[in-house]
Amino acid sequence: MNAIQTSGAAVEISQLSKVYKTREDDDVVAIERIDLQFEPGTFVAVVGPSGCGKSTLLSMLAGLVSASSGKIAIDGDAINRPHPKIGVVFQSDLLLYWRTVLDNILLPIEIKKLDLSKFRMRAEELLEQVGLKGFGNKFPSELSGGMRQRVAICRALIQEPGLLLMDEPFGALDALTREQMIMDMQSMWLRVQNTVLFITHGIDEAVFLADRVLVMSPRPGRIDLDLKIDMPRPRQWSKVHEDKVYHGYVRQIREIFEAKGVLVAH
Amino acid sequence: MASTHIVSAGKAQRKQGKSMSGKKRARGSWLERYSALLVAAALIGAWQILVPLSGLSEFVLPTPSAVATRMINDAPLLAAHLYVTLFEVIVGFGVGVLVGVPLALSIFYSKPFERAIYPILVGLQTVPKVSLAPILVLYLGYGWAPKIVLAFLISFFPIVISTVVGLQSLDKNLVNLVRSMGANEWQTFFKLRLPAALPNIFGGFKVAISLAVIGAVIGEYVAAERGLGYLQLQANSLFDTTLNFATVVTISLLGVILYYIIDVVEARVSYKRDDAK
Numbered sequence: 138m139n140a141i142q143t144s145g146a147a148v149e150i151s152q153l154s155k156v157y158k159t160r161e162d163d164d165v166v167a168i169e170r171i172d173l174q175f176e177p178g179t180f181v182a183v184v185g186p187s188g189c190g191k192s193t194l195l196s197m198l199a200g201l202v203s204a205s206s207g208k209i210a211i212d213g214d215a216i217n218r219p220h221p222k223i224g225v226v227f228q229s230d231l232l233l234y235w236r237t238v239l240d241n242i243l244l245p246i247e248i249k250k251l252d253l254s255k256f257r258m259r260a261e262e263l264l265e266q267v268g269l270k271g272f273g274n275k276f277p278s279e280l281s282g283g284m285r286q287r288v289a290i291c292r293a294l295i296q297e298p299g300l301l302l303m304d305e306p307f308g309a310l311d312a313l314t315r316e317q318m319i320m321d322m323q324s325m326w327l328r329v330q331n332t333v334l335f336i337t338h339g340i341d342e343a344v345f346l347a348d349r350v351l352v353m354s355p356r357p358g359r360i361d362l363d364l365k366i367d368m369p370r371p372r373q374w375s376k377v378h379e380d381k382v383y384h385g386y387v388r389q390i391r392e393i394f395e396a397k398g399v400l401v402a403h
Numbered sequence: 404m405a406s407t408h409i410v411s412a413g414k415a416q417r418k419q420g421k422s423m424s425g426k427k428r429a430r431g432s433w434l435e436r437y438s439a440l441l442v443a444a445a446l447i448g449a450w451q452i453l454v455p456l457s458g459l460s461e462f463v464l465p466t467p468s469a470v471a472t473r474m475i476n477d478a479p480l481l482a483a484h485l486y487v488t489l490f491e492v493i494v495g496f497g498v499g500v501l502v503g504v505p506l507a508l509s510i511f512y513s514k515p516f517e518r519a520i521y522p523i524l525v526g527l528q529t530v531p532k533v534s535l536a537p538i539l540v541l542y543l544g545y546g547w548a549p550k551i552v553l554a555f556l557i558s559f560f561p562i563v564i565s566t567v568v569g570l571q572s573l574d575k576n577l578v579n580l581v582r583s584m585g586a587n588e589w590q591t592f593f594k595l596r597l598p599a600a601l602p603n604i605f606g607g608f609k610v611a612i613s614l615a616v617i618g619a620v621i622g623e624y625v626a627a628e629r630g631l632g633y634l635q636l637q638a639n640s641l642f643d644t645t646l647n648f649a650t651v652v653t654i655s656l657l658g659v660i661l662y663y664i665i666d667v668v669e670a671r672v673s674y675k676r677d678d679a680k
Binding site (some may be wrong): 196199200201218219221223225227229233234235246247248249284318 | 574576578579580581582583584585586590594595598599672674
């Protein structure tokens with residue numbers, strides 16, 4: 138297991154649906170017959186309003202929620218329970234307050250009963266990469282919100298997952314911290330280059346970070362637009378806002394939301 | 404495995420806590436830390452001075468120094484009865500833990516069990532357990548048995564309920580997190596549910612141990628041949644107010660010491676949630 142490795146996983150989603158049964162007879166269709174393929178090592182962002190089924194999609198990929206019909210496969214392996222090749226970052230950091238930063242990062246290793254000593258170095262390396270060198274023995278309560286979310290990302294990356302799932306990872310952060318995290322996320326990903334599914338409300342961060350943006354709309358959850366983002370990397374947050382190409386992508390996504398009534402122009 | 408981890412976390416935190424507290428804060432925190440002791444000392448001092456001034460006789464209200472002297476002089480007598488009460492409290496509380504925690508786990512893990520048992524438990528909690536003492540004596544006689552049962556009954560409920568509440572109040576997202584790492588329920592329990600519930604569980608233990616002392620002493624009031632409650636009744640019937648007070652102080656000390664033992668165990672095993680942000 139090398140420290141830095143390009144090992145993105147291929148993801149194949151076919152005819153995937155999720156229907157939630159309610160007490161009354163009107164079932165809620167969260168996802169309706171989605172077909173998707175992720176090339177290994179692509180950064181895919183999903184944008185959409187609340188309730189469009191994007192979190193359901195992520196939960197199914199994480200193996201936490203079972204599909205009503207259809208299939209998900211990672212590198213040819215069907216997913217029906219949590220898969221070892223997948224790491225997840227949630228909206229809140231979900232660090233365990235009784236564990237140190239280092240022990241939080243090593244939690245997946247402990248759960249999988251792997252040799253902890255082999256991963257301690259890797260954990261320290263990851264901490265250094267996210268600018269938290271020497272914070273390993275601190276407790277989560279001693280860290281700021283942004284730092285805590287960085288630790289959560291390290292925890293998801295400790296096993297070098299082929300697929301990293303991120304569920305609105307910067308949604309709970311303040312605006313400035315969020316900008317910093319977006320920039321850091323790109324450099325982090327450029328080092329790892331695994332497959333990422335990044336769920337967000339933010340059109341700006343989706344276009345900035347992704348190779349491909351999927352735009353979803355609610356009821357039933359469908360993909361309205363599959364947009365390839367063709368901009369060279371590394372992209373620069375401060376410059377991208379003057380970039381016509383970037384704005385073209387953002388406008389396309391906004392137009393979809395306006396057409397669907399998600400955004401209403403006045 | 405899980406518990407060793409929690410222990411080491413607690414230790415590391417204490418170390419850091421020490422290094423972090425600066426010298427500037429030290430004086431303020433010293434006053435804060437000992438403020439309760441200072442107030443207690445002031446009250447006892449006032450009592451000591453006011454009793455002779457008020458002209459009350461030692462029969463009615465002995466001075467703290469008289470009580471303290473009596474405690475030293477009669478230490479063997481107090482100790483003999485203390486051991487009896489201590490035994491009843493420990494066994495009653497111990498059985499409370501041994502029955503209460505597994506019961507709480509069953510309530511947590513089994514929905515039908517929760518529906519059938521939990522409302523009954525909550526309902527039973529409103530029964531004043533102390534009022535069962537005469538009945539227990541009727542069934543179990545004058546020995547230590549009814550006291551242990553009373554200490555058990557009175558300490559059992561807070562243990563069950565605080566454990567259930569502790570387990571139920573866990574953030575569901577945390578469960579999803581460890582499940583996404585491939586944890587089975589066994590691992591989820593020891594790595595997540597138990598450590599997260601420990602502050603609640605220990606809160607229940609602390610309430611329970613104080614109540615267990617009350618339970619044992621009340622049991623001794625009703626019918627006993629030994630124990631601090633019995634000794635106090637004896638002192639009462641002999642109008643020995645000083646011994647009476649000495650017994651009250653001994654009972655209180657017993658409660659306080661047991662409470663702090665649990666506090667020390669908690670500090671070693673669990674790590675308190677730091678929400679002060």
